[in-house]
Amino acid sequence: MINSTFIKNKHLLSRASFGIQFHQINDLDKKSTKQFLSELIAEKEFKPINIVSNDLEIDYATFSKLDSNAKKIKSKKNREQNILLNLKFFDEMLNSEDQLREKMAFFWNGHFATRIINPQFNQDLLNTIRENALGNFGDLLKAVSKSPAMLQFLNNQQNKKGHPNENFGREVMELFTMGRGNYTEKDVKEGSRAFTGWGYGKDGTFQERPRFHDSESKTFLGKTGNFNGDDILDIILTQKITAKFITKKIYRFFVNENIDEKIAEDLSENFYASNYDIKKLMTEIFTSDWFYEEKNIGAKIKSPIELMTGILRILPTKIYNPKNLIVYQKLLGQMLLYPPNVAGWPFGKSWIDSSTLLLRMQLPQIWSGLRPLDLKPKADDDLQMGMSTDLIKKKKNGNENFTIDWPKIEILFKDKNISEILLQKSLNGDGKYINQFSDGSIKMNIINIMSVPEYQLM
Template identity: 65%
Template sequence: MTVPSLINNKHLLWRAGFGAGINQFEDLNNKDIKALLNDLFREETFLYINYDTPDVEIIDYMNDKSPAEKKKEIQRINREQNLELNLNFLDKMVNSKEQMKEKMAFFWHGHFASRVVNPRFNRQILNVIRKNALGNFRDLLFEVSQAPAMLNFLNNQQNKKDHPNENFAREVMELFTMGRGNYTEKDIREGARAFTGWGFDKEGNFRERKNLHDEGTKNFLGKTGNFTGSDVLNIILEEKTTAKFITTKIYKFFVNENVDENIVNKLSDNFYQSGYDIKKLMTEIFSSSWFYDKKNIGNRIKSPIELMAGMMRTLPMNIQNPENLIVYQKLLGQMLLYPPNVAGWPNGKSWIDSSTLMLRLQIPQIWSGLRPLEYTPRQDDDIDMGMKSRETALNKTFKNPNITIDWARVEKVFKDKKVEDYLIQSSKSLDMNSVKNFSDNSVKMNVINLMSTPEYQLM
């Protein structure tokens, strides 16, 4: 019988982070929840995610090349820099001691979804999200709304007086703050007028271009005035529906997709009263006894990034070709920096179809060198990275990931433990006899086989 504290500790580490790291299993069953929470909420000196690939300074660099060659070279460098950002973000999730901050950043990365080619813009919005991940939602909203990546993605660079573009104003209300049904089409039109002139220069600095701003009176959410974009964001934040919308989305992501209205109402009131203090909200969630109710444990399907990061935290590995981790992100349908649209990634059962489930179950064997990768991207894959056929995917893009796992360390950690108690969140349906039938009873094969079960897909 698994001791309750072990179940609760695993639950907390998966929801408030990316699962237990190899060094955490040793005393996981007797660790105090408060001590674990302190570890998870630890904050260190903020380090920006960057890329080392040199920026292209086209004028000095390529005078001898044709326009087509220059364009191709710029595309190549942009692609390399974005892939480096992607892998550096994943590395933070796996290795950072600030697990809650990186998990929260991962949540906001899907909430404030943007998808642009420019790696400088991607780097900037990613770091804005990480820096403010556990800070104040007001600061986060303002900084994201003024980030070139978002203004570019939602066409606000083209939002000018006499020709307002409503895209940005609509998504700010529908997806980022209030949710559908809490504003009218007129509010969108008036909000768009307030955001006229918000843009950026070619260096990626936010600019309020006064000559493009509509100075007229606006009627927005029942208030009247000569509003600017900042006024509109402040008016949105005054609405209690904003706190409710954000809290509900956080509850669905971190607790349960089936919302308990009473709990969410209380959380959202406290969130609003605190002036949108994210850390306070998350502390309240993870410190509450209801968070550890049986119905909230092992009920969420891990997203591809959570699945990969969790395995990388459990298995100490040396990856010779980390760029091939991108291949798995593509094949499983979640590539960092490339959300499918402005609504971000869907969650839950949408992660699982026949092709992705098979690959998910086989990754432990592939990464352990026990079987080759033989997969093509999902049919709906719109991340056009030259992986449209298996031949291209395997011969061109994919090389052996060359992963070396330190099995001796894994053996040592799990030597006197029931491995399933530590790796599986909800083992009700787990048939350990069939797991062991596929195994030679070594810790290594036990771990690989447990990670290859449908139960390991849940957290």
């Protein structure tokens, strides 16, 4: 176990939040890790995101009857609203004092992955996830399963007696709860029958539609009865493999991709015994000595969102056109509310390829105005959500959309070891090579250290 409080605090903030915030730098060696954790897990008032206008048409049948021009207008507004929702979620990650909630919401947003165009549905699901992020996993599972976003994305609106749609019934076990290999094809078929009739009305609220529900007996995971959707989820939650599957995924995300099987087993047993208390699980992780062992520090590659928020949290920055952040999300391969598929975003080395690594390492220079952004997102209107790639304005010496408060930063970083603050892992070698590209100023030292491969680790 690492004994340095400074190192432990950096590690905790990199995993339980979106990184060190500017005002926290002086506290890294003054506050105890227990104090930082206490602040992170302290109960705070939940503030739902309410940025999507409520005049959006959410009934597909009605939308399909509109003429082409009206559809175009409506689709454009949907895209604009999704962009605003994306940026609001990003802002919560960046600035919210409820950092652990937002970090957990980021995790669950990738776990319960959906990708739909309806911004009201997206906002409702995001708020459901954020509100329950540190609560009870069973409550979260049921709330997400009944959300219009999930019901639409996995086609349960079309799941009806006599013509069952198995998409949701399969994914709820394979991806959301138990993992592949822990159920049979018969369980998929029988479970899907129990979810028949689950849908949503024109106002976007969950509905159980009796006329579409298969009320005959089903046999699921060894139990037989006239099950409905809630019954199926309850049976899934009684399976210890569910607690193990969720615990291992949380371990990979928050601790290390290389799982310590003994620790994961103990965590999952306690998670199951607590009736799936998420906050209790996270507290156990962050208070355990093994969490702070050297093998777990700097062992994870930052996702694009973690990289971007990490830079912006520690460097006070004015963003003149936040919509530019969408372009960077796309270029780096992680657009909020738009996962690649129902399995969500990848972990680890999947984030790195020849093009994304170069941009990741150049990001501090681009945002500091030292070099222009020379890349453009591919012409993929679906992924761009209708945005123009010309949003990022350029000037000869860089990007004029970001202004970093360097005078303020230089005062705070004066006489501090910059690399010790910014890096989780020590620089390879003696780090002298950084000075070859620096004028010796605090500004250039920070930019250069943020541009090294080691800064990609957390």
